[in-house]
Amino acid sequence: MHRPAGNPPQFALVDVNNFYVSCERAFNPRLAGVPVVVLSNNDGCAVSRSSEAKQLGAKMAAPWFQMQDLARRHGIVALSSNYALYGDMSNRVVSILQGFTPDIEVYSIDESFLRVEHLQQLYRSRSALGQEIRQRIAQWTGLPVCAGFGTTKTLAKLANHLAKTDPALDGVCDLSAMDDMARQGAMEKLGVNAVWGVGRRLAARLESLGIRTAWDLANADPARARQRFGVVLERTVHELQGISCLELDDLAAPRQQVMATRSFGTEVSSLAALREAVAWHVDSGATRLRAQGSVAGAVYVFIQGNRFRPTGPQGHAGHAGTMVPLEQPSDDNRALTTAAWAGLQRIHRAGCAYKKCGVMLVDISARQQRQATLFSTAAGRSQSEKLMAAMDAINHTWGRGTLRTAAAGLSQQAQWAMLSEHRSPRYTTRWDELPVVK
Amino acid sequence: MPLLLPLAAHRVPAGFPSPATDYLEDGLDLNAYLVQHPAATFLFSVQGHSMQGAGIMDGDKVVVDRSITPRHGHIVIAVVAREYTLKRLHHSAQRIELHPENPDFQPIRLTPGQQLEIWGVVVGAVRRYRV
Numbered sequence: 324m325h326r327p328a329g330n331p332p333q334f335a336l337v338d339v340n341n342f343y344v345s346c347e348r349a350f351n352p353r354l355a356g357v358p359v360v361v362l363s364n365n366d367g368c369a370v371s372r373s374s375e376a377k378q379l380g381a382k383m384a385a386p387w388f389q390m391q392d393l394a395r396r397h398g399i400v401a402l403s404s405n406y407a408l409y410g411d412m413s414n415r416v417v418s419i420l421q422g423f424t425p426d427i428e429v430y431s432i433d434e435s436f437l438r439v440e441h442l443q444q445l446y447r448s449r450s451a452l453g454q455e456i457r458q459r460i461a462q463w464t465g466l467p468v469c470a471g472f473g474t475t476k477t478l479a480k481l482a483n484h485l486a487k488t489d490p491a492l493d494g495v496c497d498l499s500a501m502d503d504m505a506r507q508g509a510m511e512k513l514g515v516n517a518v519w520g521v522g523r524r525l526a527a528r529l530e531s532l533g534i535r536t537a538w539d540l541a542n543a544d545p546a547r548a549r550q551r552f553g554v555v556l557e558r559t560v561h562e563l564q565g566i567s568c569l570e571l572d573d574l575a576a577p578r579q580q581v582m583a584t585r586s587f588g589t590e591v592s593s594l595a596a597l598r599e600a601v602a603w604h605v606d607s608g609a610t611r612l613r614a615q616g617s618v619a620g621a622v623y624v625f626i627q628g629n630r631f632r633p634t635g636p637q638g639h640a641g642h643a644g645t646m647v648p649l650e651q652p653s654d655d656n657r658a659l660t661t662a663a664w665a666g667l668q669r670i671h672r673a674g675c676a677y678k679k680c681g682v683m684l685v686d687i688s689a690r691q692q693r694q695a696t697l698f699s700t701a702a703g704r705s706q707s708e709k710l711m712a713a714m715d716a717i718n719h720t721w722g723r724g725t726l727r728t729a730a731a732g733l734s735q736q737a738q739w740a741m742l743s744e745h746r747s748p749r750y751t752t753r754w755d756e757l758p759v760v761k
Numbered sequence: 762m763p764l765l766l767p768l769a770a771h772r773v774p775a776g777f778p779s780p781a782t783d784y785l786e787d788g789l790d791l792n793a794y795l796v797q798h799p800a801a802t803f804l805f806s807v808q809g810h811s812m813q814g815a816g817i818m819d820g821d822k823v824v825v826d827r828s829i830t831p832r833h834g835h836i837v838i839a840v841v842a843r844e845y846t847l848k849r850l851h852h853s854a855q856r857i858e859l860h861p862e863n864p865d866f867q868p869i870r871l872t873p874g875q876q877l878e879i880w881g882v883v884v885g886a887v888r889r890y891r892v
Contacts, residue, residue: 352843352878418800463801463827465880750803757806757822760838760845 332567333440333449333472333499334479337420337456340467340487342433343371346412347402349465350750350758358399362387362745363620363686370404370686384688403746404686406621410646410666411751413623415464417642423456425641428571431582432623432646432685436476436571453486453495472497476569477562480519481537485509510538510563520559525552537563581619583608584681592676594667597626601667604682605660612684613711618652620686622659624666627679643670652688655707659684795885801828803881805838805845812836812847814862821888823847825881840878841869850879 339345343361348354358375362368368386369376379397381390387401394401413432420427426438439452446452453470460468471483478498486496498506516526518537534540541563549557558568572586583604591597601624612619625644647662663682748756796802807821815836817823823838831837833852838845839859848859848869857877859869871877 352840352845355843415800422800459828463798465827754822757804758845759808760805760823760847761807761809761811 330440330443331474332438333443333474334476334567335437335439335449335453335456335470335472336430336434336476336479336483337416337437337460337468337470338431338434338483339416339460340469341371341373342413342466343404343409344373344376345466346409347405347747348373349412350408351747354400358397359402360390360394360399361402361404363404363688367688369401401745404621404648405747405749406646406648406685407749407752408747410623410644412464412466413646414625414642414644416460416466416468417644419460419463420456421641422459423452426571429584429625429642429644429681432683436479438571439472449497449500450495453497454493457494467494469494470496472499474499474565475562475567477519477559478565481510481513481517481563484513484517507538510541511536513537515540518559518563520555525556528552581608581611581617581684581687582681583683584625584679586679587677590676590678591680592674594671594673597667597671597677597680598664600680601663601682602660604680605663606656608682608684609654609656609659609711610715612654612687613715616690617687618654618690619649619659619684620652620688621646621648621684622662622666623647623683623685624663624670625681625683626667626670626677628675628677643672645670646685652686653707654690655711657707795824795887796826797884798826798828801881802826802884805847807847807886811861811863811866812849815849817847817883817886818888821886823883824885824887826884827881829882829884831879831882836883838880838883839869840880845880847883 344354344359347359347361354373356375357373358379358381359373360369360376360381361371363370368384369381369390370384372381372383376399379399380393381399390399393399409432416433417427417429417435420435420437424437424439424442426441428436430436439449442452443449446455449472453472456470457468460466469483469486471479471481471486472495473479473482482496482498485498486492486494489496496509498509501509513536514526515521515529515534515536516523518540521529521540529535529540534543540560543560545557545560545564548560561568572584585600585604587600591600605622608619623644623646625642627643628641645666647666649658649662653659667680748758750756750758792799803825804822805825807817807819807823810819817836823836825838829835831850833850835850836847837850837859838847839850840846841859846859846869848861851858851860851868857871859877861868
């Protein structure tokens, strides 16, 4: 895209704090100040925790049954995942961000990257822009967000981390506005594992080489980083040094959610074409999911209008998405496609032109941890595993997409029966579950 | 999903047909009528009769727009003692009160130091009749 020369790139990363818990709190005043955790599909383990729950020692991804004692002692409220609500709230946040700039990349269900250098004249400073974003999202949705700014995506992500962990920053951190001393001081305080794309294992290897902090990594030799660890880490070093290597929509570090998205060559409006694209993305996401031995608990599907022309003839908001929970966690293309299509059906609007669509597989857990539900049979599952393994083998040999699910004749109105004992009402998507006011 | 009710423009009974007569209007979209800021708009289901005088009945759905800054005279969803309440906001220099519009109910007066959270401003109400 054309940008006026002389404006160095500035990125923002905006994300919702404790997203699932914050969605629950937005609608339930009784949860304010109370320790809350949200459990994964089928109530397996905690996937989102309020700050109070974190302080009490509720661990992320810890199996819930191991925490029940702690919960009883401290009155921790545990809720089942309410994906319909989270998907709807996620859309609202993206729509609000699109009101600031159409240059936006939805990075995960609760994080978006923005290009903001062209907004600078409109605000006193980037921090002022960050506060305005925080204020508007809080007022419009009730969700707390943090914003980090930097000259690269990696620095924006790091700034966001600082904004979240240092209360003095009031939820906004602009690394680009800091002088060199201050930036060094901030980056020295962050462990190398706080850097985007540096996982636990890589962090351990770096630490053994004496690279302990984000600042250490920023001062590493990119060529040596490439030699020892590959191009991805070389890019990370460059980005930490302020050399932007990743544009919006460039795929980089692995994500917690498995995401597949692509812009269309030309605008697409027919449901049939979108279904095909969505199925393609599911295939690609599911392949990665199986490669890492995981299953997903829910599927988020979204479609976007032309981000350079945000308002369509019907006043299309530019972004629509929905989250569909699976009956049981799965890595099976067929189950995932059925869910994605059901979601697509719900958000597609006839006559709107779409520029982009994407699929995100969320609530990822290791395959072994998967809990059996009432209706699953061991035989059925192993059949599915064999089929998917055969499919992956053929696609590996003959190229991606050689063998795909026919993805046809599936029921659109599948009833999603989740084990969700403590799920809150679907406040924003069901007439019979609206919040009640007296 | 938007509800579009296509309306054919009325024919002019005499004279030359207007070029516009065959043109199908866009229709009326109830969402557009009720919702100014989709990202900030939520629906609540009303229980009880405290706002009867304002024409809001038991079972009505109220449209709440959080992007609007609450002012004196707005009908609001407030949070009092961790419960939602639907009342009219009275804001004077001396005090803030929440007024019901039904003589059977008492206004809610905030004591000094008591926090009032306004969840959102009510911008509309919808009701369906059994037919």
